[in-house]
Amino acid sequence: MSRSYRYAVYIILAAVVLVLLSPIVWLAITSLKSPAEMASFPPTWVPAEPRPDNYVEAVRSVDFLGATRNSLTIAAISTILTTLSSAWVGFGFARLNAPGKKQLFGVLLATMMLPSIVTLVPMYLLFAKVHMVNTFWPWVLWGLAGSPFLIFLFRQFFAGLPREMEEAAVIDGCGYVGIFWRIFLPQSWPVIAASVILSFTAAWGDFVGPALLLSQDSTTLAVAMASGYVNAQGLPLNNLIAAGAVMYVLPVLVLFMFMQRRFVSGFSTAGLK
């Protein structure tokens, strides 16, 4: 590449990154503005007197801590159960054989294309019938069932490991459950890392599920965030929304920045990249 060509590439990339990051930057700027500044036009680019108090108010004016606790609980349930269950099922598809396996795997791949929303709403009625609405049980059940995509990811990884790994264990009299727990699962940390990030961000970001299945006082941050910050007239308090949104988005961004290398390596070691 010639030097001028290289510079052109850097300029394009810098412009793209600037545009893509601007919504996040604007969120941060808005979160420090006073109500007066929110009402003035044209908008101020840098708050005259940054108001960190917006964050305190954002936490106080909705049940921020309660919603955070609910979000974390749901995210933890989903992440742990989905990852373990997907690894377990993926191991079965990768290492064991039985009549009907091919068909089952075909069904698994097909469900990846099934729009999740089509089943979610009838599920609301079913969960209501068995009194699971307003509890975290639906997330336990979803977690236990695993996620088709993650099952596929684990299956690809386990299928690629050498045959000798399980043969030695079989000779030593170790059953398949033991082989899974003691030998295969500890090997699969890159896929586990990818799975943890994917299921955590999905659960943390989910809006429709908690909005349908949880009431206002047991809901998650995503739902509280979207509807909580309004004044007595029902108008949105945008500076508080921004402060809340920063606190809501930041954990995911930090997790991503720290884990992105592992995240990518999880895909490539599973032969998906």
Next chain:
Amino acid sequence: MSSGQLTQARPPVAPTPTTATRTDKGRPKSGMRRARTFYLFVAPWVIGFVALTVFPLAYAFWLSLTDSDGLSPRTHFVGLENYVEIFKDPLTLSSLGRTGVFALVTVPLSIIAGLLLAVIVNLPIRARGLFRALIYLPAVVPPVGAALAFRLIFDRDAGAANGVLSGLGADPITWLVDPNVRYVLYALVLWGCGGAMIISLAGLQDIPRELTEAAQVDGANAWQSFIRITVPLLSPVILFQVITGVIGSLQSFAPLLLSSGSLSGAGAVPEGNYLFMIHVFAQYFSASRFGYASAMLWLLFAVILLVTLLIMKVSARTVFYTVEPEGKR
């Protein structure tokens, strides 16, 4: 994802044990025991699939044949009445059409933007890992956070978009109402094109470098080798993105968050962003018409199935596989 991985062999896709191993010889029951073990391992997913997917779908189908409102115990079987009504309800048809336009605009734009960015961040430049991460970053921002950020950028008074316009001497625009609100929605979707970039990048790294190098030796310029070699070799990856993208946008509920942000306030979504799923939610929760809403979901399901099959059929001649795709993929 270094270019060194180009030479790294992929793990074999399906080296599953097909016959009993040496150690199993002389133990006639081991085949059956192994089958039982297989079912033990896949049981969580199979049970979950039946209980959490098949059963709700069947239930939704039964609901769609009734006048259920989800609350009163007495529901009546109404046959295909709900399905007939779909074609009489102007809001259902218009929201479905609007959703189609939404998919037609956002899916190609996201894929093209993602592909171009993937080509750029695949060049041998310094800090490309950082650029990849920063461009991908918006795709990990939770949807609610993304929608709120866009609401604040496109706010009439306090938004940055109008701030820039007024700096340039132009009049402010009321973005979040009709007819402009659809462009905010498009921008919101396009903001996440880093997701498409990552997928295309993975595809790019699977293309043997010798192929593009050979083309350049033969006198092709960068654009020609991109169009003639890179794009055809990426076509399976692009097809995958088209299908998942269309499925995703047909069930999109992003506009809900862009405007009012609560399910009960679904009616507050501006007409330009009143997509099919918004109408479904309005029928379910504001109007309590569970039977009719279930019929609408089945319509959506049929449309998705039809569109997917159509895309696969049309693409059969244009998608180029270096190796035969395995199984159903």
